[in-house]
Amino acid sequence: MTRNTSIGNRVKPLRNVAALNQLIERVKRRQFGLPGMAVFYGPPGLGKSFACIFAKVQHDAIHISVQKLWTKKTLLTEILRELSIAPEKTLSDMQKQVNYGLATSDRPLIIDEADYAVDRGMIEIIRDMFDGSGVPVILIGMEKFPQKIQRHELVDGRVLSWVGAEPANLRDVRLLAENYADGLDIDDTMLTHIMNSRNGNARNISKDIAYVVEVCRTEGVTAITHKTWGNRPLFHTTAPAPRRGIG
Numbered sequence: 044m045t046r047n048t049s050i051g052n053r054v055k056p057l058r059n060v061a062a063l064n065q066l067i068e069r070v071k072r073r074q075f076g077l078p079g080m081a082v083f084y085g086p087p088g089l090g091k092s093f094a095c096i097f098a099k100v101q102h103d104a105i106h107i108s109v110q111k112l113w114t115k116k117t118l119l120t121e122i123l124r125e126l127s128i129a130p131e132k133t134l135s136d137m138q139k140q141v142n143y144g145l146a147t148s149d150r151p152l153i154i155d156e157a158d159y160a161v162d163r164g165m166i167e168i169i170r171d172m173f174d175g176s177g178v179p180v181i182l183i184g185m186e187k188f189p190q191k192i193q194r195h196e197l198v199d200g201r202v203l204s205w206v207g208a209e210p211a212n213l214r215d216v217r218l219l220a221e222n223y224a225d226g227l228d229i230d231d232t233m234l235t236h237i238m239n240s241r242n243g244n245a246r247n248i249s250k251d252i253a254y255v256v257e258v259c260r261t262e263g264v265t266a267i268t269h270k271t272w273g274n275r276p277l278f279h280t281t282a283p284a285p286r287r288g289i290g
Contacts, residue, residue: 055218056097057245059085059208063094063181066206067102067151070179078201080173080180084188085208088246091183094208095155098181105145108155109165118165122152122172138168142175149178157182161191170198210243216252219245223252227259228266236269240277247278254278 063083070081085091092108099106105125109118119137123130126144130137145152152172160166160182173180182192186207193199211219216234229252237255241247254277259267 055215055222057090057094057215057218058212059090059245060094060097062206062208063091063098064101066204067098067104067153067179067181070181070203071102071151073203078203079177080170080182080198080201081204081206082182082184082189082192082202083206083208084184084186086186088244089208089210090245091208092155093245095153095183098151098153102151104151104153104181105148106153106155109157109159109163111159111163113159113163113165115163115165115168118160118168138171138175141172145172145176145178151179151181152176153181153183155183157184158188158191161188161195166192166195166198170195170201173201211238211245211248212243213238215245216248219249220252223249224256226265227256229255230266230268232269233267233272236272237277251277
């Protein structure tokens with residue numbers, strides 16, 4: 044919790060951080076009788092998980108990141124651990140504990156990597172968590188995640204809002220440069236070049252900025268523009284081809 048809080052306080056207010064925060068606020072303030080689940084979705088690299096970390100701190104949320112081999116028991120156990128509740132032996136009793144714990148704590152539940160929750164048959168028990176507690180339940184998934192949810196009518200009907208994560212804009216790239224370009228002045232022409240080269244993928248933009256900083260420090264440069272950078276390549280985001288004569 045301490046580590047997540049520290050990271051959350053350092054997360055920059057990128058557009059997707061703000062979008063997830065607004066989504067949670069919308070669900071928390073919904074009128075009586077409206078459904079309280081929501082979906083935040085998009086391709087990898089847009090900063091959805093960092094947005095989750097910020098939201099965890101901002102809303103004192105329960106934040107669970109599902110992994111591929113998790114079972115229903117694993118999911119329930121992890122949520123109970125976040126609630127500081129010792130799990131009972133049976134799944135049905137654990138479900139009751141989760142529902143009661145969420146209801147009494149009144150903390151939003153954020154399920155990251157929720158594609159795995161659907162693939163592993165957990166999505167209906169997550170719906171039961173909302174039905175049994177009434178707290179906002181936010182599902183974070185990939186670009187095609189909404190289509191997965193729509194195959195589950197009872198879950199789909201409880202979704203109040205769907206929000207898609209967006210590629211980074213120039214303001215976002217400036218904020219990322221504040222994190223990764225300490226001591227180097229990167230002007231907007233260079234930041235725009237990086238942004239366009241990576242199609243707004245925040246993760247790859249961050250790697251590019253860090254790479255430019257490394258190159259500039261090696262060369263003793265304290266300021267860089269697109270003109271002075273020239274046609275040099277940015278950080279390679281694809282795996283290198285096999286080398287001849289080795290292996």
